[in-house]
Amino acid sequence: MEALSDISETLLVPLYARAGETQSKNPLINDRKAVEITEKLNKIFETSPSPLYRRLVKGKLRRSANKKLIVFFALRTRRFDRYCRDFLSRYPDGVIVELGCGLSSRFSRIDTGAVEWYDLDLPEVIEIRKQFFQETARSHMIASSVLDFRWMEQLATTKKKILFVAEGLLMYLHEDDVKSLILKMQQQFPGCELVCEVENTFIINVLKKERWKKKFQRDYHLGPDVILYFGIREGKDFETWGQGIVFLDEWTVFDDHEKKLGWMNLFAFSKRLRKSQWIVHYQLQYP
Numbered sequence: 388m389e390a391l392s393d394i395s396e397t398l399l400v401p402l403y404a405r406a407g408e409t410q411s412k413n414p415l416i417n418d419r420k421a422v423e424i425t426e427k428l429n430k431i432f433e434t435s436p437s438p439l440y441r442r443l444v445k446g447k448l449r450r451s452a453n454k455k456l457i458v459f460f461a462l463r464t465r466r467f468d469r470y471c472r473d474f475l476s477r478y479p480d481g482v483i484v485e486l487g488c489g490l491s492s493r494f495s496r497i498d499t500g501a502v503e504w505y506d507l508d509l510p511e512v513i514e515i516r517k518q519f520f521q522e523t524a525r526s527h528m529i530a531s532s533v534l535d536f537r538w539m540e541q542l543a544t545t546k547k548k549i550l551f552v553a554e555g556l557l558m559y560l561h562e563d564d565v566k567s568l569i570l571k572m573q574q575q576f577p578g579c580e581l582v583c584e585v586e587n588t589f590i591i592n593v594l595k596k597e598r599w600k601k602k603f604q605r606d607y608h609l610g611p612d613v614i615l616y617f618g619i620r621e622g623k624d625f626e627t628w629g630q631g632i633v634f635l636d637e638w639t640v641f642d643d644h645e646k647k648l649g650w651m652n653l654f655a656f657s658k659r660l661r662k663s664q665w666i667v668h669y670q671l672q673y674p
C-alpha cells in the first residue's frame with residue numbers, strides 16, 4: 388500500500404472504529420466491510436514503523452477512554468446512514484455523493500437498488516479504495532480534491548435530486564474553501580441537500596494554541612499536517628453566507644441517549660460540549 392499523506396491517514400481511525408463497534412457486544416452498527424478491510428490492513432500494518440498503524444493493529448482503539456471514541460464514531464455513522472435512508476425514502480431514485488469518503492462502505496449498507504452513488508476522495512485514497520471496492524453501474528468513484536470543482540461536471544447532467552454527505556471532512560478545510568464549495572454546490576445543483584459534520588469554533592480556537600494542537604496530534608498519533616481549521620458557532624451559521632441556504636435540522640451524538648456513551652452523556656448538559664462536533668442538515672435552494 389502506498390504511503391498516505393497525514394490528512395488522508397485520518398480515514399483510518401473512523402474505519403477501525405466502525406470495525407471495532409461491529410465486533411463489540413450489542414453493536415450499534417454493522418459494518419462487516421470495515422472488519423474485512425481492517426483485517427487485511429493489519430497484516431500490512433503489523434511491521435509498519437508508524438505508531439498510528441501499530442496502535443490500530445493492537446486494537447488500542449478498543450481500550451479504555453478510546454472505547455467512547457468508537458461509540459462516538461459509530462453513532463455518527465449510524466446517523467449519517469439514517470439521513471441517507473430518509474433522503475432515499477423521499478427521493479427513491481436520488482443521487483448521493485459522499486465527499487471525503489475514505490474507506491466508507493455506506494453504499495453497500497443502504498443501497499436501495501435505485502440510488503446512484505458517488506464516492507469522492509483524494510486520488511491517493513481512491514487508489515487504495517479501489518483495492519477494496521469495485522465500481523458498479525450505480526456506484527462510482529471520483530479521485531479529486533473536493534476543492535477542484537471540476538468533479539461537479541460528472542454530475543452536471545443529472546436531473547435527479549442530490550444529497551451531499553461529508554462525514555469528518557469540512558473541519559480540515561479552510562473557511563474560505565468551505566464557503567466556496569457550498570456556494571458552488573448551490574449554484575450548480577440548486578435544490579440539493581447537504582448533511583455534514585461540523586466542528587465548534589471554540590474547539591478550533593483551542594487547537595490554534597500550539598500546545599493543544601500538538602496534544603491532539605499526539606493523542607491520536609496523527610501527523611503534523613492534520614490541523615482543524617474550520618468551525619461554526621451555531622447550526623444555522625451557513626445561512627449567513629447567502630440567500631437560499633436553508634438550515635433544516637441538526638443532530639448531536641447526545642441526542643440518541645446512548646448508554647454505551649456512559650459518563651460522556653453528562654456532556655449533553657453543557658451547551659458547548661454538547662455541540663463540540665455535530666451534524667447539520669441544509670437545503671441549498673436557488674439563491
Ligand SMILES: C[S@@+](CC[C@H](N)C(=O)[O-])C[C@H]1O[C@@H](n2cnc3c(N)ncnc32)[C@H](O)[C@@H]1O
Nearest residue numbers: 395397398401487488489508509532533554555
Ligand atoms: C476523517 S477522514 C473521514 C473519512 C470517511 N468519511 C469516514 O468517516 O470514514 C477525512 C477524509 O477526508 C479526505 N479529505 C481531506 N481533504 C480532502 C479534500 N480536499 N478533498 C477530498 N477529500 C479530502 C481524507 O482523504 C479522508 O479520507
